Each structure stands twice: as structure tokens, then as C-alpha cells.
Amino acid sequence: MKPASFVYVRPGSRSEIVAALAEHGADGKVLAGGQSLVAAMNFRLARPGVIIDINRAGDLDYLRPSGDVLAIGALTRHAAFHKPPVEGPLGALLAKVVRHIAHYPIRQRGTFTGSLAHADPASEWCLVAATLGAEMVIANNNGERTCPAAEFFRGTFTTAVGEQDLLAEVRLPMLGAGWRSGFHEFSRRAGDFALAMSLAALKLENGVITAARLGVGGVSDRAIRLSKLEQELVGKPPSKALFQDVAASAQAGIRPTADIHGSSEYRSDLIRAVVGRALTEAAA
Numbered sequence: 001m002k003p004a005s006f007v008y009v010r011p012g013s014r015s016e017i018v019a020a021l022a023e024h025g026a027d028g029k030v031l032a033g034g035q036s037l038v039a040a041m042n043f044r045l046a047r048p049g050v051i052i053d054i055n056r057a058g059d060l061d062y063l064r065p066s067g068d069v070l071a072i073g074a075l076t077r078h079a080a081f082h083k084p085p086v087e088g089p090l091g092a093l094l095a096k097v098v099r100h101i102a103h104y105p106i107r108q109r110g111t112f113t114g115s116l117a118h119a120d121p122a123s124e125w126c127l128v129a130a131t132l133g134a135e136m137v138i139a140n141n142n143g144e145r146t147c148p149a150a151e152f153f154r155g156t157f158t159t160a161v162g163e164q165d166l167l168a169e170v171r172l173p174m175l176g177a178g179w180r181s182g183f184h185e186f187s188r189r190a191g192d193f194a195l196a197m198s199l200a201a202l203k204l205e206n207g208v209i210t211a212a213r214l215g216v217g218g219v220s221d222r223a224i225r226l227s228k229l230e231q232e233l234v235g236k237p238p239s240k241a242l243f244q245d246v247a248a249s250a251q252a253g254i255r256p257t258a259d260i261h262g263s264s265e266y267r268s269d270l271i272r273a274v275v276g277r278a279l280t281e282a283a284a
């Protein structure tokens with residue numbers, strides 16, 4: 001299949017991009033890595049009138065540690081995380097997760113923010129953003145606003161990014177000393193989207209969990225942060241029994257979606273398995 005005809009524009013900077021988005025309104029569509037959009041256009045699932053290619057906007061290509069956050073510009077490719085982009089637990093976590101995203105050539109083009117703007121429920125970066133409580137910077141011709149992850153993801157392929165908006169930057173909290181992470185994903189083949197996955201980050205001090213982040217992805221219309229279960233972990237020493245209890249509670253609290261790849265019951269079992277393994281890895 002070939003895409004329907006479209007007009008192609010290639011702004012050279014963030015300000016030119018938001019001006020183009022304002023000019024073309026509902027007809028305009030941002031092209032980042034193209035790894036999801038071009039396939040949708042070829043299948044005619046998407047028929048944008050104007051493609052706004054952001055790949056020449058050098059001012060959006062950055063990974064910037066800034067105080068207690070890592071700022072990720074809109075042109076940062078998945079491949080930028082093949083090696084830890086910053087020292088410490090956050091860098092290690094990102095480098096661990098990226099290996100599960102698609103395949104090497106796709107990771108050279110696809111972008112971190114493109115994954116978030118696309119909001120596939122089985123996106124690894126969406127799980128990272130939801131679980132760690134990322135902050136999104138959304139820009140348009142009138143200025144910019146920030147949006148917490150809890151309000152950003154609205155459902156399958158739906159976010160707080162409006163028709164004239166650019167997701168310009170994502171800010172991830174820099175996990176400090178004492179934090180460690182675990183990630184576990186189940187997919188049918190390496191590089192496939194996850195049937196279920198879990199991210200756990202634990203802060204351990206003197207053998208006790210003093211803070212926790214826990215999330216599940218691939219089982220619902222969006223990644224789910226399990227805030228109540230995070231609280232159940234805090235104040236306790238890590239143990240197999242604790243993690244089994246929390247994993248069972250995660251399973252009990254989520255009614256997963258079903259599709260041709262797996263029934264709701266199957267995914268429900270997977271939730272228990274991936275949460276338990278992510279927690280165990282984080283504590284190891």
C-alpha cells in the first residue's frame with residue numbers, strides 16, 4: 001500500500017514547527033521517527049493532509065540532565081539509550097528497558113517522545129513515564145505547558161497532545177542514591193510488543209524499602225501505575241513473600257484486555273508473573 005497524497009513541510013526549529021502546526025491545524029501531523037505513523041499512512045489508517053517533518057530541528061535533539069530530572073528532547077531516538085545516558089539508577093533503568101523496544105534499525109529512527117505521543121498501550125517508554133511520574137512539556141504557538149504523566153495518557157493512542165501541539169520535551173525524575181530497578185516483559189518473540197510487562201523501582205536504605213514505584217503495561221488501554229501497592233512495599237524489608245503478595249494484589253486489581261494475542265485470563269496470570277519478577281530483580 002502507498003499513503004494518500006499529502007503536502008510535506010520540513011521546519012528547521014522548534015518555533016518553526018509550532019508555527020507550522022498552528023498554520024495547518026487539524027490537517028497537520030508531526031512526523032518524528034515515522035516508525036508508527038508511516039505504517040499507519042501506508043495502510044491508510046492515517047491520512048494527514050500535511051506532514052510536518054521535525055527531523056531537521058536540531059534544537060529538539062538533546063538529552064539534558066538538569067538538577068533532579070533528565071530532560072529528553074523530541075528528537076531523541078530510542079538508540080540514544082543503548083548506553084546509560086546518565087550515571088546512576090535512571091540511566092541503568094533506561095538502558096535495560098530500551099533493549100525490549102522493537103529491533104535495532106527501528107530504534108535508530110523511532111523517538112522517545114514519539115512513543116509517548118503515539119501512546120500504544122504496550123509501549124515500554126509509556127510504562128516508564130507513567131510509573132516514574134514523568135512530566136511532559138507540550139508546546140504550541142501560544143507558549144508551553146507542563147502535564148504530569150497521570151493526566152497525559154487518556155487511552156489507546158490518545159493523550160493530552162492536541163492538534164496544534166508539539167510534545168517538545170519529557171522530564172524523567174533522576175532516581176538518586178539507593179534506588180534500583182527491575183523490568184520484566186513477556187512477548188511472543190523478541191522485538192514484539194509486550195503481552196504484559198512490569199517496571200519496579202525500589203529505594204532501599206538499611207535493608208528496608210523506603211520508596212517504591214511500580215507499574216504494569218500492555219494489559220489495558222494505557223500503562224498503569226500501582227500507587228496503592230507502592231505504599232504496601234514501603235517500610236518493609238524486601239522478601240519473596242512480600243513480592244508474591246504484591247504481585248497477587250496487582251493481578252487481582254486489574255481486569256486485562258483481550259486480543260488475538262492473549263485472553264484476559266492469560267494476561268491476568270502474566271501480570272502476577274511480571275510484577276513478581278520485576279520486584280525480585282529490583283531487590284536483587
Ligand SMILES: Cc1cc2nc3c(=O)[nH]c(=O)nc-3n(C[C@H](O)[C@H](O)[C@H](O)COP(=O)(O)OP(=O)(O)OC[C@H]3O[C@@H](n4cnc5c(N)ncnc54)[C@H](O)[C@@H]3O)c2cc1C
Pocket residue numbers: 029030031032033034035036037038039074100101102103106109110111112113114115117118120122123124125161165166167168191192193194
Ligand atoms: C516492527 C515494529 C515493532 C515495534 N515494536 C515496538 C515495541 O516493542 N515497543 C514500542 O514501544 N514500540 C514499538 N514500535 C514502535 C516504535 O517504537 C515507534 O518508534 C514509536 O511508536 C513512535 O515513535 P516515532 O518517533 O517513530 O513516531 P512517528 O511514527 O513519527 O509518530 C507516531 C505518532 O506520534 C505523533 N508524534 C510523534 N512525535 C511527536 C511529537 N514530538 N509531538 C507530537 N506528536 C508527535 C505523530 O504525529 C504520530 O501520530 C515498533 C515499530 C515497528 C515498526
